[in-house]
Amino acid sequence: MTKIAAILGALGVLGFSFAAERKPTVADALKNIRVLVxxxxxxxxxxxxxxxxRRDLTPQAEIVTDGPGKGDGRSLFRIAVADEKSAAGPTPDALRKAGGKSWMFLKLAPDGTGELTASAPHLLYALYSLLKDDWLALDAAGFESGKIVIPRFSRLEGGDNYLANPKRVAAGYDAERSVRELARLGFSHIPVNALAKDMPAEQGPPGEIYYRFYYFSPDLDQFVETPLNAGAYSPEYLEANLTLLKENxxxxxxxxLTPxxxxxxxRSVPDAVLEKYPYLRGARVDHPFRSYRPRFTLTLSHPAVRWHYAELMRRLMREVPELGYIYLWTNDSGSGFEYTASLYAGRNGGAYLVREWKSHEAVAKAAAENVLRYFRTLKDAAAETRPDFRLLxxxxxxxxxxxxILDGLTEGLDLWVAPRELDDSPRGRRLKALPTKGSEIFTTTRLQNNYLLGIPSPWLAAEEVRGLQAAGFDKAQVTVDPSPLAPYDVNRDVLRALNFDAGAxxxxxxxxxxxxxxxxxxxPALVKAWRLCDAAVRGFPSIMLYGxxxxxxxxxRLLVRPFAPDIEKIPEAERAYYEKYMTVTFNNPNLVDLGMDILWTLMTREQADAAVAQADRxxxxxLDEAIGGLGDAVRSAKGEGRAVxxxxxxRLRALRCYFRTLRNTAAWVAGVHGFIEARDxxxxxxxxxxxxxxxxxxxxxxxxxxALxxxxxxxxxxxxxxxxTFNMYGTNLPDLIRRKVALMEKYRNDExxxxxxxxWRLPPDAGLDPKVYLKRRP
Known part of the structure; x- marks a missing residue:
């Protein structure tokens, strides 16, 4: 017994020695924090x-605000953005060595004294997340003198494509959880404007679908009004939109983040406004094939209209002073600038910008000056509230x-370009020189599937991010899937890692x-499935407009419309269940031809043949190997791992169905048009x-x-x-799919x-015999 006791005693001493030698971790040091300032x-x-x-790391600490008598003492930890001057931050020499204008800094002594600070507000939560998710088990000594992290992107704008989008109503979406995740990833700017109601206020004649194009990217007049357009929209409509904007x-x-x-x-204005001010009519901006009624903007060349837009901007900034930027998309979806060449109706506009019989160059110059004047009008009005406001x-x-336009760009007017545009051509060099004039350069990418949620392609995502870095972009618009709907999205992990460590x-x-x-x-099984899925995503061909x-x-409506050999042979009443939600007019060839949309050829027979072959190869x-491997993993896994x-x-089974439908869209074009064109x-x-x-x-x-x-x-x-809706399927999707299947089986053998x-066909109620007027078709 004496020997056993001696041995146990010796082991106890050794055990104590081992414990004493364990280096304190970051988590250990955090336990000593008593005050968060x-x-x-x-x-x-x-x-x-x-x-x-405090909730997750230091429940023993109290939170106090900075002030006399609160800035000294041990176990006191400061949390602040650098310009608040509450925390010391890194030394200038340390920042020079780290090499970056944007930075995050964590300093933590063994007694809990320290600071968590960053050069910009959007980096503070990102730094906290690095501490909580990645650094707790690390040696605390590595943080005693301070640790600097330099993010790769000084501005990361974009978001989840749900918050400021009609898809925000999708089942399971949670705006705050998604924004929190974007902050964790290091995003700096996100769009926040969306319509609060189910549909836009814009309406049209019976059967017209053009109102649907107003569902996205609502303009300033959807939130506030001025005396010029007062009463154009109901106060309830404006108030609901403004309330949602404020909440976002x-x-x-x-x-x-900067909203x-x-x-x-x-954008076009209601007819009532132009009836009151017919002399302020601007450009026709609707798409003649997609609309039945012309839409017009106000003429920006008139000072009263420029005052109106400046005042809209001022009023909106007074309501939501946090707004920091505008990304402006135009000449589409009911918007456009007078006399620009890409208007769907061609160059046109109001009475004040350019007189008739001017040269093409003179019209283009006048149109460009009008564009730039509008950009400056919005930016300058917003800058009265927020001087650093920018327009992209x-x-x-x-x-x-x-x-x-390039000649006239000035400070605060920023440009989006594709990476390939910054080449060594004269135009590319000109674009790269724009920052010297105060115009920043941005680009964009997506780290997600274009339709489905949470599709893993991490190596492809890494190539996208590194491609931006290689091209010299430190400002980018990036879209990722929302975390509430894709909780295990590895693509987001890749973005976060490469943002905070370019060499990861x-x-x-x-x-x-x-x-x-x-x-x-x-x-290993999960990584293998991800790699196989990554290969499948890379291997899938472009299916043009659809994919x-x-x-x-x-x-x-590709998921629910029947891919019949002769779609028009299906009676109109049997097609109505899906056609009413298609974004097409009654005479759009797409109703009967998957290879066409209005006057566009979406896919030639040769392109379709090649797409089918590429997908099959x-x-x-x-993808099938990945699905099989995940099926095996599900059968053997337990607990939370099994749920993942x-x-x-x-998601991969859904991806197979989605890709399969796109592949069969191409096969329809190849087979149907091939049959029609074949002579042999x-x-x-x-x-x-x-x-x-x-x-x-x-x-x-x-x-x-x-079934899935x-x-x-x-x-x-x-x-x-x-x-x-036209934008999303509902919970009745399986029922609609079964109708699709029934129609395909019924009409399978048609030629x-x-x-x-x-x-060229008019509706039946037009009262004209097609046999008469079709003789005069082109």
Whole structure:
């Protein structure tokens, strides 16, 4: 017994020695904090960080505001943005060595004394998140002298494409959770303007769908009014929109982000305004094929109209002084500038800008000066409240006026460009020189699928981010999936890692994310599935309008419309269930031809053939392997890890259905048009067989999607819980899919056909016999 006691005693001593040698961690040092100090009359984000800091890291601490007698003492920890002068921050020499204008700084002594500070408000919450999520287990000694982090992007603007979008009503979306996640990633600016009501106030004649284009990017007059347009919109409508804008702005500021406006402007005004002021009519800005009634802006060349817009901006800034920028999109969706060449109706405008019979160059110059004057009007009016206010736009709508616009750019008018535009051409060099005039350069990318939520492609995401870095961009618009709807999105992890450490190893980041989600034992299977999915996403071809943006896929109802060989043969009454939500007019060829939209050829037969071949070759093998591997992982996993595997499996199954529908869209174009164009009987039969196979494949695919939608608890796509709209499907999606399947089976064996005269046909109630007037078609 004596020997045993001696041995146990020795082990106890050794154990104590081992414990004594354990180096204190950051978490250990945090336990010694007794007071959290925030600036008196500081920013909301400082209070936000302090409250979360105490809740999650230092429940023993009290929060006090800075002031006499509160700035000294041990175990006191300061939380502040640098310009509040509440925290010392890094030394100038340390910042020079770190190399960056934007910075985050954490200093922590063993007794808990220290500071958490950043050069800008949006970085404060990001730094707190690094501390909470990444640094707690690290050696506290590494922070005693202070740790500096230099973010790669000095401005990261964009968001989740839900907060300031009609999709904000999607089931499961939570605005605050999403904004909090954007702050964690290091975002600095987010758009916050959206319509509060289900649909815009804009309306049109019976059967017109153009009002739907006013659902997005609401202009200034959707929130406030001036005497010039007073009464154009109901006070209830304006108040609801303004209230939502204020709430979204409050959320942004709570987490340190700068709220802004994403507007289509100058937009058309209600007819009542122009009836009152017919001499202030400006440009016709609607799309003649998509509208039945012309829409006009006010003429910006008249000083009364410029006063009106300046006053709208002033009034909005008085209501929401936190607003810091505008991103302006124009010459589309009911907006546009007078006499610019890209207006859908062609160059046109009001009475005051340019007289008739001027040269093309003279008109372009006058139009450009009008554009720049409007930009300055908005920026200068906003700057009365916020001097650092900026306006961002792109040159897409001004190709004919570009030279004059570039010549006239001044401080605070910033330009969006694609990375490829900053080449060594004369134009590229000119663009790169714009910052010397005070005009900043931005670019954009998306780290998400264009329609589905939470699709993992982390290596592709890394290439996108590094591509921006390689091109020299430190300011970018980036879109990521909202965390409430995609809680395990590894693409966001990649963005965060590369933003805070440009040299981060992507494989390490991905492996760490997988281990955090499913544990070390399950991580290899998850990483493998992600890599296979990444390969499938890369391998999938462009399907033009339907798959290359985030709006074409739902607008044309591909999930629920039947891919029949002769769509027009289906009676109109049987097609109505999906056509009423399509963003098309009654004579849009897209109703009967998946390869066309108004006067556009969306995809040629050759392009469609190539797309089908590429998808079959490069997408299904890795995607099917990933789905199979995740299925195996689900069967063997338990607990939270299993929930993650189920989530990822459902998203990849949804991705397969989505890709399959897009592939079959291309197959419809290739097969139907191939059959129509073929002169060789053997080629005709080959195309017919392709159409039959496409129908059968899409029937199987549609049934698989309906079953997944009904069985899965994963939010893999946006769904409007209040009912179907042109922008989102509703909870009745499976029922609509079953109608699609029934129609495809019923009309499967029809001969492929597209009516070449469909666009010219008038509605039946027009009272004219097509046999008479179609003789005069072009």
């Amino acid at each position: 925030v600036p008196e009359n500081g920013r909301p984000v400082e209070q936000t960080v302090a409250e979360e800091f 702005a409050r959320l942004a500021v709570k987490y340190g 802004g406006l994403n507007i289509s402007s100058p 736009f792109n040159l897409f709508s001004f190709s004919n006026e570009e030279e004059f 190893d992507v494989d390490t980041v991905v492996a760490a994310a997988a281990s955090r989600l499913v544990g070390k034992s399950g991580a 290359d943006n985030n709006w074409g896929f739902p607008w044309y 490069a997408t299904w093998p890795p 595997f189920v989530d990822q499996l459902d 009987p053997a080629e005709k039969q080959r195309c017919l067989a392709m159409v039959r196979a496409m129908v059968d494949d899409e029937v199987r695919n549609a049934r698989a999607l309906a 939608f009904e069985a899965s608890k994963t939010r893999f796509m946006p769904v409007d819980p209040t009912g179907e 492929p056909r597209v009516d070449p005269d469909f666009m």
